[in-house]
Amino acid sequence: MNRIIVCLKQAIDVSQLKVDPSTRQLITAGAAKKISDFDKNALEEAIRIKEKIGNVEILTVTVASEDAKTVLREALAMGADKAYMIMDPSFKDVDTLGTAYILAEAIKKIGAFDLVLCGETSLDSFSGLVSSRLAELLGLAHVSSVRKVSVEGDAVIAERALEDSIETVKVKMPALISVTREINQPRIPSLMMIMKASKKEIVTWTAADLKLQKEKLDAKIEVMEVLAPKTERKRVKITGETAQEIAEKLVKALVEEGVLGR
Amino acid sequence: MKSMIMVYSEKHELTLEILGKGREIADKLRTELAAVLIGYNVQEKANELIKHGADKVFLVDNQALMHFQIEPYLSILHSLITNYKPETVLIGSTRNGKPLAARLATRLQTGCIPDCNRLSVDERNRLVCERITYGGNAVAKMTFKTKPQIATIPPRTFEKLHPQERSGQIIKFDAKIEEPKTEIIETKPLQVSAVRIEDADVIVSCGRGLEKKEDTALLEELAQILNGQVGNTRPLAEDRKWFTEWVGLSGHKVKPKLYIACGISGVIQHVAGIRDAKVIVAINKDENAPIFEVADYGVVGDLYQILPALKEALKKQLH
Numbered sequence: 001m002n003r004i005i006v007c008l009k010q011a012i013d014v015s016q017l018k019v020d021p022s023t024r025q026l027i028t029a030g031a032a033k034k035i036s037d038f039d040k041n042a043l044e045e046a047i048r049i050k051e052k053i054g055n056v057e058i059l060t061v062t063v064a065s066e067d068a069k070t071v072l073r074e075a076l077a078m079g080a081d082k083a084y085m086i087m088d089p090s091f092k093d094v095d096t097l098g099t100a101y102i103l104a105e106a107i108k109k110i111g112a113f114d115l116v117l118c119g120e121t122s123l124d125s126f127s128g129l130v131s132s133r134l135a136e137l138l139g140l141a142h143v144s145s146v147r148k149v150s151v152e153g154d155a156v157i158a159e160r161a162l163e164d165s166i167e168t169v170k171v172k173m174p175a176l177i178s179v180t181r182e183i184n185q186p187r188i189p190s191l192m193m194i195m196k197a198s199k200k201e202i203v204t205w206t207a208a209d210l211k212l213q214k215e216k217l218d219a220k221i222e223v224m225e226v227l228a229p230k231t232e233r234k235r236v237k238i239t240g241e242t243a244q245e246i247a248e249k250l251v252k253a254l255v256e257e258g259v260l261g262r
Numbered sequence: 263m264k265s266m267i268m269v270y271s272e273k274h275e276l277t278l279e280i281l282g283k284g285r286e287i288a289d290k291l292r293t294e295l296a297a298v299l300i301g302y303n304v305q306e307k308a309n310e311l312i313k314h315g316a317d318k319v320f321l322v323d324n325q326a327l328m329h330f331q332i333e334p335y336l337s338i339l340h341s342l343i344t345n346y347k348p349e350t351v352l353i354g355s356t357r358n359g360k361p362l363a364a365r366l367a368t369r370l371q372t373g374c375i376p377d378c379n380r381l382s383v384d385e386r387n388r389l390v391c392e393r394i395t396y397g398g399n400a401v402a403k404m405t406f407k408t409k410p411q412i413a414t415i416p417p418r419t420f421e422k423l424h425p426q427e428r429s430g431q432i433i434k435f436d437a438k439i440e441e442p443k444t445e446i447i448e449t450k451p452l453q454v455s456a457v458r459i460e461d462a463d464v465i466v467s468c469g470r471g472l473e474k475k476e477d478t479a480l481l482e483e484l485a486q487i488l489n490g491q492v493g494n495t496r497p498l499a500e501d502r503k504w505f506t507e508w509v510g511l512s513g514h515k516v517k518p519k520l521y522i523a524c525g526i527s528g529v530i531q532h533v534a535g536i537r538d539a540k541v542i543v544a545i546n547k548d549e550n551a552p553i554f555e556v557a558d559y560g561v562v563g564d565l566y567q568i569l570p571a572l573k574e575a576l577k578k579q580l581h
Binding site: 160 | 464537559
């Protein structure tokens, strides 16, 4: 085993996202960004594999329409050896197929690898399609919903968390694995690691560097609107002198709503 | 050839649910509704699919298809789609179904909209899909630019139809089946609770305001009186390890008649999982907790005082 490629998305930190209450539009311009949580789990797992079997190079690949270097420094501090940032303003409106295409072309240009690790889904768009699409484009075996992996010779044993069962599968490398958040707790890099990472390389490629075909970046999906959900709740505060009084008022309200009774 | 909506899930029950919605859309667009049935010795399920709304059932029955594996199933659906050219393909959004839909859409170089919780047809006869995005901060409305259009539907999103005696066609389909690239070594069934929280009419749910795991007894008592179930938020599962599952965007999305949130702050990811509840009650010590913004009835108070009082008041009311 020589090389693991980890796909990282620079995602909007949804916990800090603000909404304009008058228009219900999300304020995405200038929103805080970070490595998508699930992708961080994928990177952590790659580092753990490296710690176990040694002599493995970990490369990260990120598709971005704007600079992601700050976020990638964190990946390098955690333990990635080199980061690739595929950046082009034309990537702004790509959808999951376009993103997978860019990743696939970048990975082909990087060259040989044993394993591609991805997060199961992304923190912001939460589509969960890119890793499957990437596997299809690269013609790789894909194991999804993985909560545990171990490398055994030229194969990977992976535990998949399905709705009603745990499925253990064996797959020969090269393969693509997408992981869930239960797989590990990503490390927080120490100051030492952060300093060391500043010497590591971030390679920047553009659409032209990868000779991408423009029509393959066209979105297949039309986004009609993205709005904060309407909250049509009554927002009635129930107050009273004692807990008993409050409870009785609440029960009365629930009876009127018709939601009590069997 | 008449245009077609094709429905598939490896979970039979989910196929029936999607057929329910598929029937409505097919009638609106005057298209055929077809279901795909893949497996080994599964013929007897074909009629049930017809009774639940399918005009046609494509049956692929083969010993090699006894267990779901992505490559063989993918190759069958791919040849069905290239043969019969459905405009719309609806696939069950499960841990196996979603990768299947994504790879199918990639093989066909087309779009895929995952985890749709609403489907409709607009005035231009376009299929409009709604899904929750940005961690519950927004609902996205999307449509397709390419055909076939593939959407995935989570379990318990739509209602299956009441079964009816109706006529339909069962077509045995013979496809070249791709070899699986992975080998299943073991399948361990999970202890799935017999009652699903998605089916509960009443959910009494706790968050970080609950001090000890044993205190869930307070909620259990209440749930019992209300004939409901107990739920919890993600921190109680992931951080405190008290539970293995949770209600929320990344866990179970529920739609009870009554949701009682006890000691739950109301982060957006949790709220996204309860937005379809009919009535939401929030009990929280912190009067500024965001949960009050999305609740119908709010009680600012200590759950350890309110819940016992509520129990007594409910007993009085219901007995």
